[in-house]
Ligand code: ATP
């Protein structure tokens with residue numbers, strides 16, 4: 001039977017512009033390439049990744065009462081995501097992210113959180129009535145909602161998966177104790193631990209620090225084109241990324257952690273799960289946009305074959 005994953009996180013509409021270069025302070029840059037509106041938000045990207053990879057996905061988030069919310073709902077429904085716990089705040093617009101994507105695929109993102117800021121403990125408690133097999137959180141919603149999800153997961157003995165983005169120095173990480181996996185990217189790792197994961201030694205130190213604070217069973221650092229650093233509480237492994245033409249890295253982290261968590265909840269092998277997540281993330285970076293770049297299970301399997309050969 002399919003595992004049911006409850007994603008407690010954010011939903012945004014992304015306003016995306018491809019740019020040759022980002023402007024300096026006080027500078028206006030004319031950029032004639034087209035712009036687009038693409039469904040995004042860390043939570044929605046991960047929920048879409050779970051759904052496309054085959055999970056029974058339940059999405060708990062907050063949107064406004066506006067056109068963007070209608071478009072987002074339509075997409076989630078068409079992807080088979082259970083949106084009974086996607087609620088509406090009448091006074092606040094749906095979250096919006098402004099994203100600049102440079103020619104090398106790197107992005108810069110500013111998020112207007114809007115309705116995401118209204119997700120509350122009560123919404124989260126309500127969503128737990130779906131009887132999830134796993135709970136997945138990110139930090140793009142109020143701390144109180146993240147902490148409530150962690151507490152309900154613990155009380156009900158449901159495995160908790162934490163994508164630590166976007167991180168803040170003062171986030172009370174210790175309140176997420178007992179997580180199955182915690183996974184920050186390089187910036188989040190530095191913000192949360194004070195350690196820049198630029199060497200094996202520093203990666204290991206950062207993982208030990210995070211594991212000590214959160215009592216997480218596994219810490220997986222996302223290291224961009226360098227791949228990921230997987231720590232199981234005793235040993236570490238490095239999973240290199242795949243060489244692919246990079247279009248846009250937006251949502252790579254969201255897809256990676258969702259794929260990692262879903263593979264892990266099915267088989268319980270953290271290293272295998274990180275390899276699977278690396279395949280999914282490689283496809284994501286080779287495509288444009290957030291929701292538009294998230295692969296299906298079939299696509300991940302096909303990509304794996306091109307790497308390992310058809311008999312793999
Ligand atoms: P985002 O760009 O969505 O904010 P992130 O910073 O949260 O992503 P990254 O560490 O950049 O997370 O990427 C997550 C995973 O995606 C990496 O661990 C790696 O496997 C894959 N990845 C990222 N960048 C590249 C790349 N340039 N080439 C191949 N794979 C990549």
Ligand code: RIB
Nearest residue numbers: 012040041042097251290
């Ligand atoms: O991780 C990428 C996402 O971050 C974008 O889709 C944007 O909405 C922001 O939440």
